[in-house]
Each structure stands twice: as structure tokens, then as C-alpha cells.
Amino acid sequence: MGSLFRSEEVCLAQLFLQSASAYSCISELGERGLLEFRDLNPKVSPFQRRFVGEVRRCEEMEKTFTFLQQELRAAGRLPAPCPESPRAPAAREALRVQEQSEQLAQELREVSRSRSSLRDRLRDLRQHLHVLREGQRFTSLPVGPGREPILDPSLHHHLDRKINFVAGVIHPWRVTAFERLLWRACRGYLVASFVEMPEPMEDPATGESITWVIFLISYWGEQIGQKIRKISNCFHCQVYGYPESEASRTEAITRLHGQIQELSVTLEETEKYLAEVLDKVAQVLPTWRVQVQKMKAIYLVLNQCSFDVTKKCLIAEVWCPVRDLTQVQDALRQGSVSGSCFVQRVPTTESPPTLIRTNKFTAGFQSIVDAYGVASYQEVNPAPYAIITFPFIFAIMFGDVGHGLLMFLFALWMVLYEDSPRLRQGTNEIWLTFFEGRYLILLMGAFSIYTGFIYNECFSKATAIFPSAWSVATMANHSSWSSAYLATHPSLTLDPNVTGVFQGPYPFGIDPIWSLATNHLNFLNSFKMKMSVVLGIVHMGFGVMLGVFNHVHFQQRHRLVLEFLPEMIFLLALFGYLVFLIFYKWIKFSAADSRVAPSILIHFIDMFLFTSNAENLPLYPGQVPVQMVLVVLALASVPVLLLGTPLYQWCRQRGLTVGAHDFAEIFMHQAIHTIEYCLGCVSNTASYLRLWALSLAHAQLSEVLWSMVMRNGFVGLSYVGGVVLVPVFAAFAVLTVAILLVMEGLSAFLHALRLHWVEFQNKFYVGAGYKLCPFAFAPDTWE
């Protein structure tokens, strides 16, 4: 069976690593991912450990890498994931990586800074150009009727009033306030005109693109000029010089043009250079990142080793699977320079971690067992049995061919396309949960199809694969049910006592006539309850038997006689007998004695109370003494279970000095186990009735959905009816998937899980172990 049956043998080993080759040995071991390192310096704080300097260096490099990655992201590039996994770098190479990364970061910072300053300057120049250009429009505009003329300065040179200008750019939202304030403060002495800039420009503060408003204020008087400048300062306007004469303005415009041209060229060059640097970074960053991560992991592991001064080597303590010892030796030989590192097994009394190797199929089932508790070291693992029993128990609660088929096809799609990257790299957590459990869902769907055939339910409709065994015609002929008779009697029962009405059991599953019957729940409830009890007792009996493997493996054969035997006797004498009664009644009692058929439940209760009920006939002669014997046997096994093992252990150690409280602890533990087992047998048997409850709920929901949704689509038999059927079917399909597949599926999954974790596993499973977490380099993930 290999390792799925129970955990692999794991031993404690010591690695002796020469200081020179310690790093490369650990790197080699990390690549293979075999060992779990134990911390030999638990009391040392992280700042006092040996290799703290190296770890700090790695962290600094990681900081640089984060900065580089942020720059890449800001420029809109995505770093490509690393194609193959590079090994951890040696010391010299690490130094080179550090230098190069710092150099690149420095370059990037400088170039970004110069680029942003160039951009600012360019924007400034362009704003100035626009101001001049727009202002030009005002000052050379002909005076129109009814508009206040902007005084042309050349006309008024001979006047003693000198016109001055203030020109600038203002945020569009502040225009009205600005205008109002200007008018209030300096009315009569200025003329202000506003016009929108033809193209939007970036706001330096927020970075968003805004259509600025250019204003040109012509005023006279020095004080007014100061006031205006103060006001524009207040409003955070950008003020530019506005030359007075036409000629100087045109000259300024041409000069600005030239400057803008030069600046654009420089900016382009800067951008190109920045792109080159970013390219270089994008190329090397993924590899560096992985390398430095591996380096840091190795140094963290080296920090856990202890340094032996006399032999000048590092000693590491590891948990190693025995099967992999040769591989470890191989790795050490490869990593070390002179083959001087070696591994040595060390005996220990501590409980090693549990290692169970799984493949992609068994991993899902092992994880649901581990979710309850990781198996103790070398304890028998319930997972290989759960591969089938878990989907089977789910299917008992979910049984429907149609729903099972849908589930099976969904899982089949996931399994067939499991290698496609689109499926694997989903980020939605719920989708990932479904994807991880695709084999589980596949088996659940397959078994649901089987149980659906047995329950004879396909989207709540029965299929008559074989013709039904109940003959209505025979009954009708026998009781002369004419059409008139039928009209007056709304419901009639078929009597199996009449010959020819019932002609043998349906060969596979439940007879389809029951889906047409109004009393089908009476029959189905009895069938499903008995089925749940029988399957529950079989499941629990199987669990108790798995305990035998544990007793044998751990060399505790006394427990076979003192624990396993009383447990089995208790279970079989009481509940095995109940199973027997159920089967016996099915075989022996038929419709002929249906009036006097005994009730198993009453017999069972009377068995415990040692009473008898006169109206309840015995199932077989001699039932009462047989039952008495069984109850006595079961009760007798309880003290054996309670006292057997503690007394045996006490006898074994009578020679040695064992404290009284040790014995008390063993006795207490065994008492708890006995009570838990005996009470558990009763309550867990009843707990399996949830198989009945959930399958009933599923069947009823499915029937309601059919009769209240889908059936209404078949009412109209015309073409219009055909069109109406489409939305009705859509509603039916959506509700089927949402309620019956998702909700009922999750519910049945949960209850099947509970039955496994509690009712099945508490018969043999301890689950107090911890997993082996080998030191391996996890694949890098960009966040």
C-alpha cells in the first residue's frame, strides 16, 4: 500500500556541515525539499544569531527590489515571471547582484527626477506661450459696438495714463471669485478679460488634466498694479510677463517656440533613456528576486544550526524520512567541496512528524482527513477508505441521476482541463476551493448517479428501466374497479395479498410505481431509515476493525483482547443484532401477515428493559432468551473494556515503582474511552439517520421544483405554450443549480464530513500528530 496506509518512517538525524560548504549544502537540500530543520537555538533572539548580517543584507536588497518593482509598475510594465528557477547565488555573485541593483536604483531615481523637472519646465513654457497668444487676440481686437474697449497702449502714449498688463493663468473654478474680488477692489481702474485655454493641461498638484483660463488685466496706476498682483497671488495664479509693444510680444512668442522645441527634444531623449533603464530592470529583476529569496531562506536555516567550535563545523538537527537518507547523502556530497559533510541518524524518544505522500488524486481526500487532525505518527490513515466511503455517503444524501450527472460533468470538465493555465491561475477563492476538490466532486457525482438509479429519481421523476412489478389491472379486475367506481373513489390502494398484484421485487432499485403513489413516503421512510441504520452500523464496525491495525503495529496485542474484543461484542451484540432483525423481518414477513407484523423498534426497546409486550409478536421462536443473552454479553463486556487495559498495565509494571497517580491517569483515560464508546455507539447510530433526513429533503425539494415550476411550462400545448416553456425552463434550471446542486450539495458534503470525522473516526483515530514541513524553496509569486 505504501505510504497512504500509514505515515512513513521518519527519523531524527544530525548533519555535520563544514563551515565553508554549509551554504551550498543547504542550498542543495533546499532544492530537493526533503528535510525539516529543527531550531537548535530557540532561546537566541533573531538579532544575536550568527548570520544576522547576511539576513540583513538580503533584506536591504529586497527593499531595493521593491523600489524597482514600484517604478516598473508606475511605468505600466509587468515584470515577466521567472521561467526556470535559478539557484541561490554564491557570496561573490550576491555581492554583484547587490551592487548592480543599487546602481540601477540610483540611475532610475536620477532619471525620473530629471524627467519630472523637464516636464514641469515644458508645461510652464507652454502656458506662457498660450497666455501671450490669447492676450494677443485681445489687444489687437477691433473695438466692437457695446463692448468696453481695451485700450490700446500705443494710442494713449501721449496721455498721462500708462496702461500696464497683468497676464496669467488661473484655475477655472476660481474665475468668478477672482473676477468679483478684482471688481470690488479695483473697479474702474482695470479691465479684465478671461478666455479658456485651447488645450487642457496637467495640474501640477493633482496630475489631472484641466482646461485653464487665461486672463489679461489691463490697468493703470502703480498701486492698482500691486493690488492686482497681490490678489492673483492669493488665488494661486501663475502670472507671466506681458510685454507692452506688439513687436516684443511677437519676439517673445518666437523665442518661446524655440525653447519649447529644444525642451521637447531633450525630454524625448530622457524618456528614451528611462525606457532603456526600465527594460534592463525588467529583464533581471525576476531572477534576482528569486535568488535573493532563496539566499535569505538558506541563511535563516543556517541560523537554526549550532556551531561546534572543536570540530569547526555546523551541526543541524533534521527530521528526515528514512527512505530519503541516501538522497540526503547525495545532496551533501554534491554541495560540499571536499565531501566532508555527512548525515548521521540519531535515536530519539520524541514523536516524529507525520509524512504521507500523496498524488494529485489522493491529495484532496488526505486534506479533508487532515482538516480534522493530522494522523499521529504511524497511526492507520483513514484517507484511502474515505476516497470511496465519503463520496458514497454523500451520494446517499444526494441521490438523483440528473443532479449527479450535472455534478459529474462539471467535475469532468475541471479534470480534463486541469493543466490549462486559465483554470490554474484563478484568484477567486471559492473557485480555487472547487478546483482543488475536482476529483472529490467527480467521485461524488459518479456515486450520486448510482444512488440515483437505486432511488429511481432523475430530476425527481422515476424511470421504468424494467417494467414495474405492481399490476394495476389485476387489482382492478379483482376488485372490479370500473370507471364509474373510480369516479366516486378519489384514491385506492393496491393490496399485495391479492395474487398477481405484486409480482416480485424490482431488480434494480425502487419500483417506479411508488413515484405515482400518494403514500410513497410511508414506504420510502421505512426503507431509508433502515438503510441508514444498517449502513451506519457497518461503517462504525469497519472503524472499530481498523483499530486492529493500530494495536498490532504498536506492539500492543493485549489491547486486541482487552479492548477490541469487548468493543466488537458490544457493538455486534446490540446493534449487529438490530441489523439482523431488520434483515430477518424483510425476508420472513410478507403481506399475508401484515396485520400482525411485529415492530422492530418496540422489540429493541423491550430488549433493553427486559420487558415484553403482549401485542408485539416475536419475530422468531426463542427470541426473548436470545435477546437476554445478548444484552448480558454486551453489559459484561463493559467492565472488561473499562478495567482490562489498566489492570494489565499495572500487573506488568508491578515490579517497578510506578506512582499511584500514574495508574489513576491510565484508569481515568480508559474510563473516558469506555463511556465515550458505549454512549457513542447508541448516539452515533441515531446520528446516521441524517442520511435518511437529507435524502428525504433532497427528494422533496426536487419534487416541489418540478411540480411548481417546470410542470407549469407544459400547460399550454400550442405554439405559444412552446415559447412560454423557454423562460419556465430557464427558471427551473437556475433554481436547480442554485438550490439543489449548490445548497443541497454543500449541505450533504458537510454532513458526510461530519459522519466521517465524528462517527467513523472516533472508533479508532487519534489524530494528534503534526505534519512534516520540509525546507523547500516555494515558487515565487508576484503579489
Next chain:
Amino acid sequence: MTAHSFALPLVLFSAFCRLVGIAAPWFVPKGPNRGVIITMLVTTAVCCYLFWLIAILAQANPLFGPQLKNETIWYVRFLWE
């Protein structure tokens, strides 16, 4: 409507489950997963057989019959049989 024997399905289905649960494990190819596959085959055979057996035994000797609506009786009587 038609007579069904009890023995024939019992023999056939038991044989099939024995084929899956006892004979097939001998033919599983040797490999690391041999044990798991054998466990799966045996468990499947046992579970499915037990479930089918319960279903057929529960109907072998019915204590009461189905109660049908008069429409159903009319339909089955005159259109099916």
C-alpha cells in the same frame, strides 16, 4: 405488470460485484498506487452491493401496496396495460 424473479438479479448482481471486488484486484498493474486502487475497488464493490441489497430486500415482501389516485389508476389500467 410483469413478474420479476428474485433469484436472477441477486445472482447476476452478486457476480458482478464479486468480479469488481475480488477478481479485478488481481489485474491491477504493479506500481506505487496498486494498494490504493485495490482498496478503492473493494470498497466500491462492498458499498454498492450492500446498498443494492438493502433496496431489493426492502421490496421483496411488501407489507402494504401503493395508494394511487383514481386518475392514475384509470390511466395505467386503460392506457398502459
